[in-house]
Amino acid sequence: MTQDHPSHEDQGYEALVEQIVVSRRPASAAETAAANRGWWDGTSDDYQAEHGEFLRDVGFVWCPEGTDEADVHLLGDVRGKRILEIGCGAGQCGRWLIAQGAHVAGVDLSARQLQHSRRIDEATAVRLPALVANAERLPFADSSFDLACSAFGAIPFVADSAAVMREAWRVLRPGGRFVFSVTHPLRWAFPDDPGPNGLVADRSYFDRTPYVEVDEAGRAVYVEHHRTMADRIGEIVGAGLRLDAMVEPEWPDGHEREWGQWSPLRGRFIPGTAIFLCSRPEG
Numbered sequence: 001m002t003q004d005h006p007s008h009e010d011q012g013y014e015a016l017v018e019q020i021v022v023s024r025r026p027a028s029a030a031e032t033a034a035a036n037r038g039w040w041d042g043t044s045d046d047y048q049a050e051h052g053e054f055l056r057d058v059g060f061v062w063c064p065e066g067t068d069e070a071d072v073h074l075l076g077d078v079r080g081k082r083i084l085e086i087g088c089g090a091g092q093c094g095r096w097l098i099a100q101g102a103h104v105a106g107v108d109l110s111a112r113q114l115q116h117s118r119r120i121d122e123a124t125a126v127r128l129p130a131l132v133a134n135a136e137r138l139p140f141a142d143s144s145f146d147l148a149c150s151a152f153g154a155i156p157f158v159a160d161s162a163a164v165m166r167e168a169w170r171v172l173r174p175g176g177r178f179v180f181s182v183t184h185p186l187r188w189a190f191p192d193d194p195g196p197n198g199l200v201a202d203r204s205y206f207d208r209t210p211y212v213e214v215d216e217a218g219r220a221v222y223v224e225h226h227r228t229m230a231d232r233i234g235e236i237v238g239a240g241l242r243l244d245a246m247v248e249p250e251w252p253d254g255h256e257r258e259w260g261q262w263s264p265l266r267g268r269f270i271p272g273t274a275i276f277l278c279s280r281p282e283g
């Protein structure tokens with residue numbers, strides 16, 4: 001059971017890998033990308049079936065708390081802007097941005113996720129241009145975008161999230177903005193459990209050893225990498241980006257939908273999501 005992203009426990013994962021073992025061990029960038037590409041390709045159908053309605057085909061939900069870009073406007077005015085969605089999955093956010101008048105491209109590691117994006121394109125007639133790419137090496141020229149965004153896409157999963165920050169800086173024009181959501185770093189210290197057990201810290205927040213699920217042959221089939229809050233800020237600033245603000249969405253009253261480890265119970269006590277608002281300074 002994973003700690004750092006919406007649950008895959010009941011999403012057909014057993015059909016993909018009959019017996020997995022959870023471990024904490026180093027995982028290189030290449031091993032991480034291969035494992036996660038396979039995992040998202042293999043579970044995408046179930047993931048979209050389970051979460052598609054909540055995400056909406058044309059909708060920008062930042063996190064399991066339900067924070068909606070239509071309400072919070074973290075990206076500011078998007079009309080006419082060139083926007084990159086990193087780790088776009090089935091493209092729900094990018095499609096919403098297009099509906100607001102933006103020019104959007106999406107990238108994702110998983111071809112199957114992008115096939116779902118294409119399926120929704122056809123159903124909605126709102127088409128998101130998207131391509132398979134690793135967020136650690138974005139296939140775009142320097143200064144191509146006014147904005148970049150990522151709603152739990154790529155960043156919690158990559159070995160080298162500092163590289164993603166550098167790539168965001170590179171593809172943004174000076175003055176451009178980058179806004180991304182990730183699992184709140186505090187959650188790393190707690191069991192991945194939406195119930196009361198998930199309220200008692202049982203491991204070190206400071207232990208950066210990756211979370212790795214391995215198959216019977218010892219191959220990684222799913223990997224998450226932890227960053228503390230200071231690590232995240234260090235990577236943002238180290239890439240040359242400015243951190244303008246941070247949002248810790250509170251669990252809304254009346255919001256009963258659980259998503260993996262995210263639940264109303266835990267949401268009352270500890271943050272589940274961190275959203276970082278960054279920009280590439282002018283000049």
Ligand SMILES: C[S@@+](CC[C@H](N)C(=O)[O-])C[C@H]1O[C@@H](n2cnc3c(N)ncnc32)[C@H](O)[C@@H]1O
Pocket residue numbers: 005006033036040055086087088089090093107108109110113133134135136151152153154155157158
């Ligand atoms: C939780 S989904 C987020 C997408 C969408 N916002 C959603 O909520 O469904 C995470 C996405 O990140 C993608 N991803 C994981 N690692 C990546 C990487 N290294 N580069 C690009 N995308 C990656 C996965 O394939 C998956 O589609």
